[in-house]
Amino acid sequence: MASILQFIIDAIDTLGYVGIFILMAIESSIIPLPSEVVMIPAGYLVYQGKMDMSLVILSGTLGSLAGALINYYIALKFGRLIVLKYGKYFLMKESTLLKTEGFFMRHGPISTFIGRLLPLIRHYISLPAGLAKMKLWKFCLYTLLGALVWVAVLSYFGYYLGNTLGDAQSLNEIAGAFMGSNKDATQLDIKSQAKNIMLIIVAVVIIIGIVYSIISKFKKNK
Numbered sequence: 362m363a364s365i366l367q368f369i370i371d372a373i374d375t376l377g378y379v380g381i382f383i384l385m386a387i388e389s390s391i392i393p394l395p396s397e398v399v400m401i402p403a404g405y406l407v408y409q410g411k412m413d414m415s416l417v418i419l420s421g422t423l424g425s426l427a428g429a430l431i432n433y434y435i436a437l438k439f440g441r442l443i444v445l446k447y448g449k450y451f452l453m454k455e456s457t458l459l460k461t462e463g464f465f466m467r468h469g470p471i472s473t474f475i476g477r478l479l480p481l482i483r484h485y486i487s488l489p490a491g492l493a494k495m496k497l498w499k500f501c502l503y504t505l506l507g508a509l510v511w512v513a514v515l516s517y518f519g520y521y522l523g524n525t526l527g528d529a530q531s532l533n534e535i536a537g538a539f540m541g542s543n544k545d546a547t548q549l550d551i552k553s554q555a556k557n558i559m560l561i562i563v564a565v566v567i568i569i570g571i572v573y574s575i576i577s578k579f580k581k582n583k
Contacts, residue, residue: 362529365399365540366533366536366537366540367533368440369384369394369398369399369536370402370532370533370536371531373399373402373403373406373418374385374532377412378412378417378419378420379420379469380418381399381403381417381420381421381422381481382420382423382424382427383401383424384399384424385400385420385421385422385424385427385428385512386424386427386428386431387428388425388428388484388486389424389426389427389429389431389432389483389487389508390424390428390429390431390484391484391488392484393484395539395540396421396422396425396483396511396512396515396541397515397536397538397539397565398539398540399421400417400421400512400515400516400519401516401518401519401535401536401539401555402519402535402536403417403421403519404417404515404516404517404518404519404520404522404523404544405518405519405522405523405530405532406519407516407519407520407523408519408520408522408523408524409523409528414516414517414520417516418509418512418513418516418523419539421512421516421524422505422508422509422512422517424506425477425504425511425512426501426508427505427507429477429486429487429500429508430487430501431487432485432487432488432491433487433488433490433491433495433497433500434491435488435491436488436489436490436491436492437486437491437492437494439528440488440491440492444465449465451552462473464478465489465490465492465493465495466493466495468573468577469490469493469495469496469499469500469503470499471503471569471570471573472486472489472490473486473490473495473499473500473503473504473507473534474503474504474506474507475507475566475569475570476507477503477504477506477507477508477510477511478507478511478562478566479562479563480512480559483507483511487500487504496531499561502504503538511562514558514562514564518554518558519535519553522535522551526547531553534547534548535548535551537552538552538555539552539555555561568583
C-alpha cells in the first residue's frame with residue numbers, strides 16, 4: 362500500500378498535470394484507485410502555488426473521461442458477447458441485459474451524470490452505458506459534467522486543507538488519509554471531513570434523482 366501511495370505522489374509531483382490525467386484515467390476505469398488520493402493532494406499543491414486550479418480541474422476531468430471511454434468501448438464491443446456467453450455464471454441473464462439497455466435508452470444521461478458523483482458506482486457506470494449502446498456524444502457530455510463536479514469538489518477540498526493546515530503537511534500525509542489502515546490524528550480528521558462532503562454529495566444526488574423521477578412521471582402522465 363505504501364508503494365502504491367508513493368507511486369501516486371511521485372506521478373503528481375513529477376508529471377504534474379499529465380500525471381493527474383493518467384491517474385484519473387486509471388481511477389475512472391475498473392482499477393480501484395481512489396480519486397481522493399489524486400485530486401485532494403493536487404488541490405493542496407494549488408494552495409502552495411505549485412499548480413493552477415483551472416488546469417488541475419481540467420486535467421482531472423479529461424482524465425476521468427478518458428478512463429470512462431475505455432470502459433465504455435470495452436462494454437460496447439465485447440459486453441454483449443461476454444454477458445450472453447458467461448453471464449449465467451454471474452446471475453446475469455439476457456433478460457437482465459435487455460432491461461439494462463431499455464433503462465439506459467430512457468434514463469442514460471441522468472444515470473451517467475449521477476453515477477459519476479457516487480463513490481464505487483463511478484468506477485463502473487460506463488459499463489452499462491456501453492452495453493446499452495448509449496449515444497457517444499451524450500455519454501461524453503454527461504460524463505464530463507459529472508466528472509467536473511466531482512473533481513472540482515475534491516480539488517477545492519485540497520485547497521481548503523492548505524488554508525486550514527498550512528504548508529507543514531506533506532502530500533503523503535494528505536493522501537495517506539485515504540489509503541492504508543494506520544492513520545494519525547490529522548489524517549483521521551481529513552478523512553472525517555471528506556466523508557462529510559461525500560455525504561452531502563450523496564444527499565444532493567438523491568434530491569436530483571427524486572426531482573428527475575417526479576418530472577419524468579409528470580411528462581409520462583401528460
